[in-house]
Amino acid sequence: MAEAKTDLLRGTLDMLILKTLSLQPLHGLGVSQRIQQVTGGVFQVKPGSLFPALHRLEQEGWIEGSWGESANNRRAKYYRLTSAGRRRLGEEKRNWAQVVLAITKVMEAT
Amino acid sequence: MAEAKTDLLRGTLDMLILKTLSLQPLHGLGVSQRIQQVTGGVFQVKPGSLFPALHRLEQEGWIEGSWGESANNRRAKYYRLTSAGRRRLGEEKRNWAQVVLAITKVMEAT
DNA sequence: CTATATGTATAGATATTCTATAGGAGGACG
DNA sequence: CGTCCTCCTATAGAATATCTATACATATAG
Numbered sequence: 001m002a003e004a005k006t007d008l009l010r011g012t013l014d015m016l017i018l019k020t021l022s023l024q025p026l027h028g029l030g031v032s033q034r035i036q037q038v039t040g041g042v043f044q045v046k047p048g049s050l051f052p053a054l055h056r057l058e059q060e061g062w063i064e065g066s067w068g069e070s071a072n073n074r075r076a077k078y079y080r081l082t083s084a085g086r087r088r089l090g091e092e093k094r095n096w097a098q099v100v101l102a103i104t105k106v107m108e109a110t
Numbered sequence: 111m112a113e114a115k116t117d118l119l120r121g122t123l124d125m126l127i128l129k130t131l132s133l134q135p136l137h138g139l140g141v142s143q144r145i146q147q148v149t150g151g152v153f154q155v156k157p158g159s160l161f162p163a164l165h166r167l168e169q170e171g172w173i174e175g176s177w178g179e180s181a182n183n184r185r186a187k188y189y190r191l192t193s194a195g196r197r198r199l200g201e202e203k204r205n206w207a208q209v210v211l212a213i214t215k216v217m218e219a220t
Numbered sequence: 221c222t223a224t225a226t227g228t229a230t231a232g233a234t235a236t237t238c239t240a241t242a243g244g245a246g247g248a249c250g
Numbered sequence: 251c252g253t254c255c256t257c258c259t260a261t262a263g264a265a266t267a268t269c270t271a272t273a274c275a276t277a278t279a280g
Contacts, residue, residue: 010120010121010236010237010266010267010268011120011267012213013267013268015213015217016213016216016217019216019217019219020216020219023219023220027227027228028227028228028229029226029227029228030227035216038215038216038219039212039215039216040212040215042208042209042211042212043212043216046268046269046270047227047228047229048229048230048231048268048269048270048271048272049267049268049269050228051228051229051230052229052230052267052268053267053268055229056267070226070227072225072226072227072277072278073226073276073277073278074225074226074227074228074275074276074277075227075228075275075276076226076227076228077227077228093217096213096217098152099152100210101152102149102150102152102153103122103125103126103206105148105149105150106126106129106130106145106148106149106153107125107126107129107203107206109129109130109133109148110133120235120236120237120267120268121236123236123237137258137259138258138259138260139257139258139259156237156238156239157258157259157260158237158238158239158240158241158260158261158262159236159237159238160259161259161260161261162236162237162260162261163236163237165260166236180257180258182246182247182256182257182258183245183246183247183257184244184245184246184256184257184258184259185244185245185246185257185258185259186257186258186259187258187259
């Protein structure tokens with residue numbers, strides 16, 4: 001990723017990718033573009049962050065890739081969420097909610 | 111830190127420390143205990159994470175330490191927020207809010 | 221046929237955090 | 251007194267995700 005906040009996303013990228021792929025299969029850059037679009041440009045997932053993440057997720061069995069053709073007639077690898085990936089997404093969501101809650105408690109302490 | 115979520119806190123520890131010190135000066139372990147207490151044990155900032163962070167923040171001029179005595183008669187270094195630190199805390203809060211908002215947008219997309 | 225956009229990929233650097241360990245010093249207790 | 255436990259600070263070393271920068275291949279445009 002990039003664009004200031006950088007570090008704050010650590011450990012969040014996986015969740016964002018899984019969530020994005022849970023709506024529809026996409027190829028790598030498609031995922032990146034979708035995230036950038038949805039966040040209004042706040043998150044920009046660059047190739048050097050994206051592909052290692054995709055490979056990691058595939059390694060773990062949470063997503064599955066297959067070669068195809070992009071809308072622009074280019075060779076592209078489309079990823080879809082596996083059922084294990086769907087479970088994983090659920091875990092990460094709960095985890096994230098817990099973290100946000102905990103941080104909120106600290107930030108609102110008086 | 112520790113306790114599962116680990117990575118999700120990257121870049122957040124500084125903000126939590128600054129916020130905690132903005133309420134009152136505390137020594138290192140005091141900060142750690144306060145955070146653990148407020149979050150109900152969800153965050154456990156361990157010494158190996160805490161002290162490097164404190165030193166980093168002092169280096170940056172956001173906090174200032176001075177030796178004193180703890181409530182238990184032990185040699186302790188008390189840290190207080192500087193005015194630069196207060197400004198910094200404001201920046202980090204805004205940054206954090208923006209990140210949470212962006213992630214929320216992704217996670218609620220349909 | 222050159223330039224540009226698309227799509228995937230890797231190498232190397234960076235930095236924060238974690239695990240593990242260390243040690244001094246006060247207080248309690250026998 | 252001597253030992254043990256707790257408090258408080260501290261550092262070394264490892265792990266790991268991400269960033270920057272670069273590379274390459276192909277389709278389309280001009």
